[in-house]
Amino acid sequence: MTVKTRLEPAPSGSIHVGSARTGLFSWLFAKHHGGSFVLRIADTDAKRVTEENYRSVLEDMRWLGLHWDEGPETGGPNGPYRQSERFHLYTEKANELLAKGYAYPCYCTPEELELERKTAHEEGRTSGYSGRCRTLTDEQRRAFEAEGRASSLRFAVPADRTITFHDAVLGEIVTDLGRTPDFVIQRSDGSPTYMLAVTVDDVAMGITHVIRGNDLVASTARQLLLREAFGVEEVPVFAHLPLLVTTDGRPLSKRFGDVSIGAYRDQGFLPEAMVNYLALLGWSYDDRTNVFSVDELIERFSLERVGKNPAAFDVAKLEWLNGHYIRSLTPEELAERLVPFCVRAGLPADSSEGREVLKGVAPLISERLKRLDEAPPMIRFLFEDVAPEGKAVKTLEGQTEYLGAVAEGLERLDKWTTPAIEEVLRGLAEERELKPKQAFQPVRAAVTGTLVSPPLFESIELLGRERTLKRLRYPA
């Protein structure tokens, strides 16, 4: 059997890190088994969907490197892959269920349903809908329709049974259908609900392993029920991943801060770091390995090693991994990835000269970056004259003579190289019996405008003779 997994994101903007993690696990599992991965857009609820959000989903998936074998734009034998374009299939299946007596029209209004929910809650029953429309006579139905009431379609749940399935993560899950109310499969506007669409599509597309968030455990029984009604014998393997929470153990909601992949991308997290980090949330390979390349993840991933308890999304560890991956980049690669961040910060880096500058500083700042967006402030002095700020101003006080001497020494240099520059500066420090810190901080302040900068001698070399001398003699 060829493994086939899928991710079914609702296009409500840049994808949530939780969805990304689910997608990653699904993708890794498929790749590990030489199978395929399907991307399917869950846009059945028209009011929440925009074209822009849809594009964000595809962009995020591509950025993460989770390439889909079947899905939007890629195509495939089971398309289309946007559920909004598959309504005819759901309608057909809904009608089939209606004809076979598995489903019935429900004429209840939102207000009536709300009342039932409230009553059920008060009486300690698990849920709301009583199933009252199930036993309507034809006459009653005609009366409702004459009234102009719209009807949804509900699945008639056999209350006297239980549904049991084996979850690859959680083990055996038993659901008592006596506590499962008749659920809506088609809204009164004719659109399918998640329950119908997901089941129809998983069957149609031959999904073998359903890997999704723990919040969907309870819905599994209903989907299994639908499969039965469709007369489908095969059942996919289900694996429900532990939910992602904040470091305080709260649900990972917008209130936590950044929960979308796009937000992390904009801050300069590398996709390889994000993928590595996400893989560690709820999964581990052994008792010591933290860093994995994508290929290693594919080779080592297994559902058996997925844990059951909620995992906290810890930005600090993500940043550590990100720093690790930034340091593993070549200067050329780092420079190229830095371009958009510099441009956004107003630095003219998107030119061949700009790129040369970036390539030059890349080795100096790579071990100082946790995120790419930290780079522009560090290297702004290479692109424009910067006025000393804060403590740097104070450091420069009374240093005019000394800085002039530094300028004089540097001016005499034949070769403008780091070793030569260092020799001049150290020589002068020794001559004046200055400690390194006393000798170099004023120079740093004058040249970079700050007391924290990339290594000084290298920075001076990159800055060039002219600009360095100017800044030493005429501080802004």
Place this chain on the structure above:
RNA sequence: GGCCCCGUAGUCUAGUUGGCCUAGGACGCCGCCCUCUCAAGGCGGAGAUCACGGGUUCGAAUCCCGUCGGGGCUACCA
């Protein structure tokens, strides 16, 4: 309220046929070294009575019961 799931240091986790665990690794934190600043790197350290309480056993993080805590579901969202 009802049903279901979870519970090892601040965080991610190893550990699950009970003994090799005086509980291992990583992030973070603290200190030292290196050092032109900041980092990176190296070394070291603090931090977990394995949620709590009872059992079973020669022996339990690992098995059983209970309690408490957290979460999910309980939608014509997905």
